[in-house]
Amino acid sequence: MKLSEILSEVKAKVLVGEEKIDQLEFEYIAASDLMSEVLAIARPSMVLLTGLTTPQVVRTAEVVGIQAVVIVRKDSVPSETLEMARACGVVLAVTKMTMFEACGRLYNKNLKPVWGA
Amino acid sequence: MSITEIMNHSVISVRPDRTLRQVKEILRIKRISGLPVVDSSRKLIGIVSIEDIIKALEGGYIDDTVENRMTKDVVSIESTATLKEVIEFFEKWSYGRFPVVDGEKRLVGIVTKNDVMMALLAKLGLVYLHDERRREVLDSPEYFARSLLTGERLDKSGADFYFSIDYFDINLAGVGASKLRQFLLSKGVDEKTARRVSIATYEAETNVVIHSGSTGAIYCFIKPESIFVRVEDTGKGIEDVELAMREGYSTAPDYVRELGFGAGMGLANMKRCSDNMIVMSKVGAGVVVEMEFLRGREAKG
Numbered sequence: 054m055k056l057s058e059i060l061s062e063v064k065a066k067v068l069v070g071e072e073k074i075d076q077l078e079f080e081y082i083a084a085s086d087l088m089s090e091v092l093a094i095a096r097p098s099m100v101l102l103t104g105l106t107t108p109q110v111v112r113t114a115e116v117v118g119i120q121a122v123v124i125v126r127k128d129s130v131p132s133e134t135l136e137m138a139r140a141c142g143v144v145l146a147v148t149k150m151t152m153f154e155a156c157g158r159l160y161n162k163n164l165k166p167v168w169g170a
Numbered sequence: 171m172s173i174t175e176i177m178n179h180s181v182i183s184v185r186p187d188r189t190l191r192q193v194k195e196i197l198r199i200k201r202i203s204g205l206p207v208v209d210s211s212r213k214l215i216g217i218v219s220i221e222d223i224i225k226a227l228e229g230g231y232i233d234d235t236v237e238n239r240m241t242k243d244v245v246s247i248e249s250t251a252t253l254k255e256v257i258e259f260f261e262k263w264s265y266g267r268f269p270v271v272d273g274e275k276r277l278v279g280i281v282t283k284n285d286v287m288m289a290l291l292a293k294l295g296l297v298y299l300h301d302e303r304r305r306e307v308l309d310s311p312e313y314f315a316r317s318l319l320t321g322e323r324l325d326k327s328g329a330d331f332y333f334s335i336d337y338f339d340i341n342l343a344g345v346g347a348s349k350l351r352q353f354l355l356s357k358g359v360d361e362k363t364a365r366r367v368s369i370a371t372y373e374a375e376t377n378v379v380i381h382s383g384s385t386g387a388i389y390c391f392i393k394p395e396s397i398f399v400r401v402e403d404t405g406k407g408i409e410d411v412e413l414a415m416r417e418g419y420s421t422a423p424d425y426v427r428e429l430g431f432g433a434g435m436g437l438a439n440m441k442r443c444s445d446n447m448i449v450m451s452k453v454g455a456g457v458v459v460e461m462e463f464l465r466g467r468e469a470k471g
Contacts, residue, residue, distance in 0.1 A: 088430035092369045093439050097361075105430050112344040113430075116351060116368045118361070133341075141348075 054079060054164060056121055056144065059100060062162060063148050063155040065123050069135055070144030077120055077144065082164045084156050088113045094167050095119055102155055106130045108137040115141040125152045171253040176289035177270050177279035183208045186215060186237035190226045193218050193236060206269040207240050212276045214269050216240035246271045249278050256286055317400070318448040319460045324389070324400070330357070331390035335378045335403070340429060343379045346388045347372035350399075357392055363465050367397050370443040373436040374401035374459050380426050382406060382457065396445070397463040408451040415441070415449070 056077040060067060067074060081099035085091050088109055091101060097118035103110055104125055111134055114122050121144040124130055130147055138145040148155060183206045184193055193205055197220055207216035218240045226232045226239060246269045247259055259268055260283060270279040317324050326332070331353050333346035351368035355361065371388060378386035382405025391398040408414050414421075415437045422432025441447050444461035451457040 086430055087433045087435070089373065089433045089435035089439060091430075092372060093435055093442070097365070103430075107429055108341055109344065109429055109431075112348055113372070116344060116347055116365075116372050118365055 054162060056100070059121075059159065059162075059164070060123070060146050062158050063102075063123060063125075063150050065146035065148035065150075067144070067146045068130060069138040070121075070142070073120075073144050079121070080165055081167050082156070082159050083167045084152055091119075092117060096167055099167055102152060102159075104152055106134055108134045110134065111137040111141055111143050111145065114143050120144060121146070123148060123155070125150055125155050171289060172249075173247060173251045173253065173256055173270055173281060174249055174279070176253060176256070176285050177281040178285060179279050181206065181269070181277060181280040183212075183277055184218065184236055185209075186235065186240070188236050189233050190218070190223060190236060190239060191232045194223045194227075194232065197223065204267055206244070206277055206280065207236055208277050214244060214246055214271050214275055214277045216242050217244040217269065244269065246275075247281065248273070253286070253289060256281060260286065317398075317460060318450050318458060319398070319446055319462055326389050328391075329389040330392045331388070333388040335375055335386040335388065335401075337385075338379065340376075340379055340426060340431070343376040343431075344372045346375045350388065350390055353390075354392070354397065359392065359397065360466065363397060363463055363467070366443040366467075367399060367461075367463050370440040370461055370463075371399055371401065373440050374399075374461075376431055377401075377436055377457070377459075378403045378405070380422055380431065381408075384456070386456075394465075396465055399461045399463070400458065402456060402458045404456040407453040407455050408449070408457055409453050411449050411451055 055075065056079060057074040059079060060074060079098060079100050081096060082102060083094060083099055084102040086104050091113050095117040099119060100121045100123060101114055101119050102123050102125055106124055106127055110122060124147045127147050128149060182200055186207050196205060204217060204219040206214055207218060209215050218236055222239055245263055245265065247256060249270050249272050267280055267282045269277055270281055272278050331350055333349060335346060347368045350371050351364050354364040354367060375388060382403035384403050384405030386401060386403030389400045413419055417438040418434040420432050420434035426432040440461060445464045445467065446462040448460045
């Protein structure tokens with residue numbers, strides 16, 4: 054599924070990397086607030102949903118090769134996190150939707166979990 | 171896992187026409203406790219143990235030939251046996267070692283309980299350091315100068331990559347790992363290996379920032395077959411490494427958990443990503459983590 058479609062499904066606003074959302078496509082989604090968990094389960098071709106807004110989220114994404122991060126249940130994201138995303142080339146988007154609803158909507162669209170797929 | 175992967179191939183054996191006195195000397199010099207006896211075509215015909223030697227000394231027949239005094243109905247294992255079968259053998263018989271033979275009863279190796287244990291530990295991905303070696307390493311002035319994995323002297327100034335963890339701000343954790351990843355990719359290291367290295371290094375770096383209360387360093391050496399990473403600090407140290415290795419165990423403060431760390435997965439993650447790992451620590455003397463990542467592990471499956 055195209056990243057632009059994924060983002061509109063969860064009503065997310067793109068903060069960084071707008072130019073890439075029509076090019077990138079994803080099959081897998083992971084949702085977590087634990088960065089160690091992300092490090093443990095992540096695969097490069099997936100979108101990360103998280104409730105955390107710290108620069109750490111972007112750095113973790115970069116280390117495992119995640120290209121797109123959607124921050125849930127937030128209005129805004131700290132500027133240092135945005136800067137980090139720009140520096141790392143990670144697409145960053147934010148939505149007011151809860152983690153539960155965002156996951157449910159994407160699951161309905163046949164996006165797959167990283168394990169057991 | 172087959173027995174040929176774990177047994178000792180260079181087995182020392184003795185011919186039946188030798189004397190027990192000669193056997194005693196071999197046991198003493200080679201510091202072993204038993205010898206298989208083979209005929210001229212290397213067929214296994216018996217075994218002599220240190221117990222036989224003691225009896226010979228007591229009974230005054232130490233100059234007798236091996237053939238007269240050896241145990242003739244020796245229990246041996248076929249070289250096609252699996253690790254599981256070897257363990258069952260040790261359970262069934264109370265002997266400390268078993269000669270390994272091929273289809274024609276020719277001696278091809280020997281297997282001890284220690285070989286089995288080392289094979290199991292290797293399978294767990296952990297290099298085992300027994301207490302004595304651990305003490306030796308921790309007490310030596312070279313604690314920070316020698317590799318724990320290989321025992322070699324580490325020329326840290328010759329490291330391919332060096333990063334000083336000289337900050338205390340948790341928000342910066344991972345800067346070194348991120349730089350390391352870019353460095354490895356720029357040196358032509360494949361993406362998957364670089365990813366494993368940077369994930370494990372990220373965890374190690376975060377540990378230094380959260381737990382050590384001191385500064386630390388990341389060293390990386392690129393070798394043809396593997397990537398070697400050492401992360402060290404001079405901080406508080408870990409009281410119980412085994413406990414710390416347990417998944418879910420964490421001593422991280424709340425503010426760290428709020429940032430998505432401190433779930434007690436760090437060390438377990440590091441172990442999973444690396445092919446060999448050692449954690450060495452002494453309270454008050456810091457922590458040293460060494461990890462080895464075989465290149466192209468994915469390609470080999």
